[in-house]
Amino acid sequence: MRISALAELSGVPVATIKFYLREGILHSGARTSATQADYDETHVRRIALIRALIGPAGLSISAAKTLIGSLEAPPPEFHDLLGAAHSASPRVMGDVDEATEAEAIGIIERAGWTNCSGENRDALASALAGLRAADFTLKDETFDLYAAAMTTVADDEVRRIPTDSLQAAVEYVLLGTVLVEPVLLAMRRLAHERASARIFADRAAEE
Amino acid sequence: MRISALAELSGVPVATIKFYLREGILHSGARTSATQADYDETHVRRIALIRALIGPAGLSISAAKTLIGSLEAPPPEFHDLLGAAHSASPRVMGDVDEATEAEAIGIIERAGWTNCSGENRDALASALAGLRAADFTLKDETFDLYAAAMTTVADDEVRRIPTDSLQAAVEYVLLGTVLVEPVLLAMRRLAHERASARIFADRAAEE
Known part of the structure; x- marks a missing residue:
């Protein structure tokens, strides 16, 4: 199909x-003339994937490109996949002081997440620095x-x-890591609404 | 202090x-001349808050402004607070078809989150559309x-x-809604690492 039909x-x-x-x-279409190319179902599917990654999952174009690159050429070791998924969607990092770093390490030790990657430890520390x-x-x-709760989910x-x-x-x-994040966050907000309604209904009933 | 000291x-x-x-x-400083103003501790704290919201929490400047506005002038009804928190940090929405809408409603009904706001239902449907x-x-x-898992967290x-x-x-x-999100996502990734290491260690031990 031509680009107009693909659109x-x-x-x-x-x-x-x-x-x-x-x-x-x-990926490019098959060139049919100097100015035209032929696109197929793989292009339709790829565009849907790009829209999902940069839409609800909130990736930048460059992060989406890295993730799609890993889909096409996965790392040779199976257990490097998680690292590739995590690196493809880096969290924004803030400045982290020593006390916050120590707080992150305390949480990680209590949860039994020792031997974690520096990248994920830093992501937690950065989120704590935000708080x-x-x-x-x-x-x-x-x-x-x-x-x-997150251990239950991840297991x-x-x-x-x-x-x-x-x-x-x-x-x-790769896709489960980033595409499920907005699902979990939307669910937390839905659960907030429910919990809040129940608590306020209870209080109203007591009065 | 002058703006250079605040910086x-x-x-x-x-x-x-x-x-x-x-x-x-x-907020503006107290004007001391035509070109200078005096800043204080409230400005230092506000800047730290802005950095936290647009850094790890990933809000846009305009969403951070809305959220800070709600902090200063909270809605009159206590139970409208959650709505204000949710609206201040809208999720990117994708196109949602009828089947995805129905899937979202099914999840919400099974979870007992009926009477939820349209905004949060749409956020879940949009995340499902990404998948x-x-x-x-x-x-x-x-x-x-x-x-x-999200009900346990939210309760x-x-x-x-x-x-x-x-x-x-x-x-x-207001702050707990958006600032805790990156904490939960970092924890899910840490828990992934741990679960993955355990499963692969188990498999290696079986061989």
Whole structure:
């Protein structure tokens, strides 16, 4: 199909498709003349993936490109996949002082996450620095409850990684890491609403 | 203090401080002459808060401004606070078709989150649309496990909202909603690493 048909089928303007092509995040079509190329179903699917990554998952074009690159050429060792998934969607880092670094290490030790990568330890420390910068303090028991909840989630996720094909495993790990994040955050907000409604209904009933 | 001292104390360049002032996200100093103003500890704290919101929490300047506005002028009804917190940090929305909308409603009904706001239902549907666009499918039981984990988190959080002062409650809800998100996501990745290491160690031991 021509680029205009690809635009219509994928719901993305021709100018955006040309931008994806220039950025190298969308593979070229088969050239049919000096100014035209032929696109197929693989282009439609790739555009949908790009939209998912830069939309709800919130990746930059460059992070989406890195992640898609890992999908196409996965790291040779299976257990390097998680690292590739985490690096493809780096968290914004803030300044971290020694006290915050120590707080992160304390949480990690209590959760049994020793031998973790420096990247993920720094991401936690940076998130804690954000709380500290806003003078927002949480008790150790709250952090431990968060850690337990995330361990439940991650244990289930890792257990479900398909092992029958490397390509299926790669897609599961890379896409599951970033695409599930907005699902969890939306669910936390829905659960907030429910908890808040219940507590206020209880209080109203007591009065 | 003068703007140069504020810059040094907060670790943010003068040009950035001027940008915050122009955007109205940082309150003006007390004018001391036609070209100079006096800044105090409230400016240092506000800059730290702005950095936390646009850094690890990943808000845009305009979302940070809305959230800070709600901190200063909280909604009159206590239970509108969550809505203000959620609206101040909107998720990027993707296109949602009817099947995805139905999937979101199914998850919400099973979790008992009925009577939720349209905003949060749409955020979940949009996150699910991202998974679907990438051809990434999850079983109902995985969604239900996510819902249970987020319910545990949210129940604890709502229970800890301080009720002794409105200002403390406002800060807790508004900042806790957005600043805790990067903490949870970093923890999920740490837990992935741990689960992955354990599973691969088990497999290696079996061989």
